[in-house]
Amino acid sequence: MRGKNILGTALILACLCTAEACRQKQPPTTTMTEKESNLTPTSYKTTGTIERLDAALDNLISPDAKIEILANGFEWAEGPLWLAEQNKLLFSDIPPNKIFEWSEEGGLKLYLTPSGYTSTQVRGGEVGSNALILDKQGRLVLCQHGDRRMARMEAPLDQPKPNYITLADKYEGKRLNSPNDAVYKSNGDLYFTDPPYGLEKNADDPAKEIPFQGVYRVTADGSIHLLTKELSRPNGLAFSPDEKTLYVANSDPQRAIWMAYDVQPNGNISNGRLFYDATPLSKNEKGLPDGLKINRQGFLFATGPGGVLIFDKNAKHLGTIRTGEATSNCTFNADESILYLTADDYIMRVKLK
Secondary structure, three states, rough: OOOOOOOOHHHHHHHHHHHHHHHOOOOOOOOOOOOOOHHOOOOOOOEEEEEEOOHHHOOOOOOOOOOOEEEOOOOOOOEEEEEOOEEEEEEEEOOOEEEEEEOOOOOEEEEEEEOOOOOOOOOOOOOOOEEEEEEEOOOOEEEOOOEEEHHHHHHHOOOOOEEEEEEEOOOEEEEEEOOOOEEEEOOOOOEEEOOOOOOOOOOOHHHHHHHEEEEEEEEEOOOOOEEEEEOOOOEEEEEEOOOOOEEEEEEEEEEEEEEEEOOOOOOOEEEEEEEOOHHHHHHOOOOOOOOEEEEEEOOOEEEEOOOOEOOOOOOEEEEEEOOOOOOOEEEEEOOOOOEEEEOOOOEEEEEEE
16 A cells, blocks of 8 residues: 555656655644634644545535544554444554554544564565454454564453564465455455565565565465466455455556456456546556445446546546545444544544435
């Protein structure tokens, strides 16, 4: 889901400049008004616009909806996860190797560190956790860039500790690149993408052991299966509501696309086809195809050029939540009445219908 670490000299230089700017930012803060304690509900600053390309978007987002800024000052926010029982949002801040939590009642707090790199050997790059998801037992599962594995936190959600067990770290005896995004199928199979964004030198890193960027499936017995190696930068992924289709984002500026695959009864995928090509948009807009979520009605909320692009199941582009920032990922709350966004150094939300 790392939309900034991509091929191309110009983009790499831009990333370095952005990283330098991030180091000069103030510590993360919640962006509320001075009188927040006396307001019900709390007031937040707003930003961006919501672009409507089709009237069908009005069934998803009210015409007067705003993009609210909940917190800011991070280096590269990613992997938002809503914890319904605790009524709070978790998200990764990848470079500093941390996970934060945010709630309406408690504001912003550090949740867990280290989140993605547990070695004592100093290294650079994107070391922290990326995507955060829950397994069928409600345990926290992390895409750990620095440790190059899919891992599970061995601690209760309300008492987080950096104790992890490995779910997958090798394919055919070779270390994974840096797991990026993940999703569980209802039968318990774990699907994840493995681009090189967590390696210090990305695809050119001498520590890279697998010569491709794969999409994988991990079964209950711990075995790992390669689903496809045809995408140059596989990133966000999500199932359709009936789990018959798997959508995968490709965060390559030369091929900024979303793919759709048929999910076979054995869990493998087939019939890969282009769902939407955003390559022309990516030439003039911030961001690339990154994290995505699908609501219960089957609409795709896909972060990409311009913000969050919203599609129906037929790939009709209904509109875009234009954040003004490179937007990395999104997630819904429990009843899908709110969409939370991670966008560069911001945490945002949009209220939905």
